[in-house]
Amino acid sequence: MSDFHFSLVTPERVLFEGRAQMVTMRSGEGDIAFLAGHAPFLGTVEVCVCKILLPDDRVEMAAVHGGFVRAAGDNLTVLAGVAELASEIDVNRAERALEAAERRLAQFDDASELAAIARARVRLDASQVKRA
Amino acid sequence: MAGGQERILRRRIKSVQSTKKITRAMELIASSRIVRAMGRISSARPYYEQLSEVVRDLAAGSSLPKSRYLGQGDESKVLGLVVMVADRGLCGGYNSTALRMAERLIRSREAQGLKTRVVVVGRKGEAYFRYREIPVEGSLMHISDRPSYQDARKIAEMILAPFEAGEISAVDVISTRFLSAGTQKLEKSRLAPIDPDIFASDTKTSYDFEYEPSPEVIIDPLLKQFVESKIFALLLEASASELAAKQRAMAAATENAEELIKSLSRVMNRARQDAITTEIMEIVGGAEALGSSSDWESESQLVEFKNNSPKAS
Numbered sequence: 001m002s003d004f005h006f007s008l009v010t011p012e013r014v015l016f017e018g019r020a021q022m023v024t025m026r027s028g029e030g031d032i033a034f035l036a037g038h039a040p041f042l043g044t045v046e047v048c049v050c051k052i053l054l055p056d057d058r059v060e061m062a063a064v065h066g067g068f069v070r071a072a073g074d075n076l077t078v079l080a081g082v083a084e085l086a087s088e089i090d091v092n093r094a095e096r097a098l099e100a101a102e103r104r105l106a107q108f109d110d111a112s113e114l115a116a117i118a119r120a121r122v123r124l125d126a127s128q129v130k131r132a
Numbered sequence: 133m134a135g136g137q138e139r140i141l142r143r144r145i146k147s148v149q150s151t152k153k154i155t156r157a158m159e160l161i162a163s164s165r166i167v168r169a170m171g172r173i174s175s176a177r178p179y180y181e182q183l184s185e186v187v188r189d190l191a192a193g194s195s196l197p198k199s200r201y202l203g204q205g206d207e208s209k210v211l212g213l214v215v216m217v218a219d220r221g222l223c224g225g226y227n228s229t230a231l232r233m234a235e236r237l238i239r240s241r242e243a244q245g246l247k248t249r250v251v252v253v254g255r256k257g258e259a260y261f262r263y264r265e266i267p268v269e270g271s272l273m274h275i276s277d278r279p280s281y282q283d284a285r286k287i288a289e290m291i292l293a294p295f296e297a298g299e300i301s302a303v304d305v306i307s308t309r310f311l312s313a314g315t316q317k318l319e320k321s322r323l324a325p326i327d328p329d330i331f332a333s334d335t336k337t338s339y340d341f342e343y344e345p346s347p348e349v350i351i352d353p354l355l356k357q358f359v360e361s362k363i364f365a366l367l368l369e370a371s372a373s374e375l376a377a378k379q380r381a382m383a384a385a386t387e388n389a390e391e392l393i394k395s396l397s398r399v400m401n402r403a404r405q406d407a408i409t410t411e412i413m414e415i416v417g418g419a420e421a422l423g424s425s426s427d428w429e430s431e432s433q434l435v436e437f438k439n440n441s442p443k444a445s
Contacts (some may be wrong), residue, residue, distance in 0.1 A: 009182055011281040011364050013175040029344045040339035042189060044350060068354060070186050072339045077182050081281060081357065 002036040003055045006076045008062060010083050016062065022053040023076060025064060032069075034076050041071040045078060047118045049126045061086035063126040065119055086126045094123040138407060141400035145393055152389035158222065159382035162375045166313065169372035173310065176368055180361045184331070187354060189339065190347055191331040197348045200295075201355035203325040205302030210247045212291045212300040213237070214323065214363070216307035216370040217254035218276045223374055224381035226308065227256040229318055234306050237320070238266060249300055251290050253367070276371055284364035292356065295324055307366045308373035316373040321366075324359050 006023055008016040024033040026048035034041075045067045052060040067080030098120035105113040190197075215234045217227045234257075238248045252258055252271045261268050270290040275283045294300050303323040308316050343350060 007178075007182075009179045011176055011179045011284070011361050012172075014178050027344055032344075040341045041344070042186060042341045042350065043344035044353065068183075068186060068350075068357070070182070070189065072189070072341075079179060079182055079186065079357075081285070081360070 004034075004036040004038075004074050004076060006052060006078075008050065008052075008064070008078045008080065008083060010080050015080075015083055015085060016052065016060065019055050020052050020076075021055055021057075023050065023078075025050040025069065025078065027069065034071055036074075038071045038076070040073075041069070043069050045069050045080065047115075047122050049122055050078065050083075061126040063089060063119075063122045065122070084123070084126075089123045089127040091124065091127050094120045094127070098124065138400055138403045141396055141403060145396045145400065148389050148392050148396065152386055152393070155382045155385040155389060159379055159386060162379035162382060166372060166375045166379065169368065169375055170310075170313070173365070173368045173372060176361075176365055180365055183354075183358050183361055187358060188331045189341060190351065190354070191328070197351045199351045199355055201325050201352065201359065202328045204327060205322060205325050207302055208246065209301040210249060210299060211241065212249050212251070212295060212303035212323075214251045214287060214291055214303065214305040214307075215253065215257050216276075216305065216366060217252070217257040217260075218370075218374040219255040219274055220276075221256060222381060223378035224384075226374055226377035226381075227254070227260075230306055230308060231257060231260045233318060233320070235260075235264065235266070237306070249291075249294065251287060253287065253370075275367070276374060279364070279367035279371055281360075281364050284360050284367055287363050287367075288356070288360045292324065292359065305363070305366060307370045308377075309366075310369040310372040310376070313376060316376055323362060326355060326358065 003019040003021045006016065006018065006020040007014060022033055022035055024031065026032070026046045028044035028046065032043075045064055047065050050062045050064045052062065054060060062083055062085050064078060064080045065082040067078060067083070070077045070079070098117060101113050101116040101120060104110070105117065213234065215230060217230050221227060234250070238250065241248050249269045250261065250266065252261060252268050253273075254276050255273045258268065258271045258273060272283060272286055272290075291300075291303050295303055302325065304320055305323050306318070306320050309319050310316050
């Protein structure tokens with residue numbers, strides 16, 4: 001299977017850069033998978049788990065908290081305001097954050113709490129698939 | 133008395149010496165931190181560049197869709213102003229030049245009857261404007277050491293919300309740009325709206341993009357993100373500039389302390405020598421006065437007197 005160049009960039013640093021066979025994520029209009037030779041594409045990325053299939057068939061997971069994706073030629077770039085690789089996620093902290101946000105949500109319905117829950121869920125998903 | 137002066141000088145030299153130790157330490161700390169701050173600037177660059185690339189694609193594909201964030205900006209209405217300074221002093225003119233520039237701008241707009249809404253970053257700025265009774269819309273403090281992207285978002289939120297609501301027509305920022313380790317430059321730059329010309333591409337290899345969602349929907353969040361990342365870049369540069377200014381100020385302070393110690397020691401040595409000379413003169417004068425007196429007939433009597441006198445004991 002042919003591969004392409006993928007980079008996951010955050011404002012603080014370049015999180016991932018290298019070859020990949022396939023990258024999946026959730027765009028503004030639904031799940032999307034990128035293979036080599038994808039048509040030029042520009043779109044938004046939701047808060048989601050980004051799955052990177054490396055050339056040696058290993059899988060790298062990352063939690064992406066919204067951003068943009070650009071596919072052009074041999075390059076695929078995800079620009080995310082906040083993102084972390086599965087290996088960097090503090091599972092305990094995410095679990096605590098999820099619990100705390102759910103508790104607060106029970107008291108008052110708030111968009112920011114829903115966003116916090118979504119963030120914590122994505123972090124947990126990304127790190128759990130990695131462990132499985 | 134001369135001995136008293138010597139003691140005072142000795143004490144002063146000691147205090148200058150300990151101040152010198154502190155300024156030297158601060159200089160070393162600042163210079164070690166600059167390296168890290170510069171590293172952060174360069175690791176933030178790819179994001180900013182890639183994001184510009186995306187906007188450029190958008191501009192190349194068709195004409196740029198209409199957006200509140202695009203345009204030349206109209207300064208004759210209400211202007212939003214972000215001022216970036218440090219939380220702490222001891223960095224030479226770093227804070228004061230930026231704050232003076234901001235104050236001049238605000239005052240001159242005031243004289244023309246124009247309103248300015250100020251957002252300030254850094255404790256020094258907050259205190260400065262409060263003292264001068266210039267109203268501050270929002271402030272963000274305790275971040276100049278290590279600004280994060282979240283901080284940039286907070287600033288963007290404060291200043292872009294009224295911009296999006298149409299309450300302010302343009303947003304400027306006054307900050308110190310970090311051009312290199314040797315040169316930093318205080319600059320006023322435009323945050324929003326963005327001049328569409330900077331996205332004009334001259335590359336021929338523009339792709340025919342599929343958009344999801346449509347360019348009209350994607351443009352606003354994209355440009356907002358672009359402004360955020362610009363704020364972040366400026367924050368990082370301001371932080372590095374602060375350290376560079378601090379390093380220079382502290383190096384100068386250390387040098388001054390050295391010079392002060394040198395001249396103080398010179399004065400102290402002279403005072404000590406003076407005291408010794410005076411003492412010898414007193415003894416010699418006393419002895420001579422005694423020797424010439426006819427009441428004393430032999431040296432043994434003189435020695436006897438000296439042993440009995442309270443001063444000799």
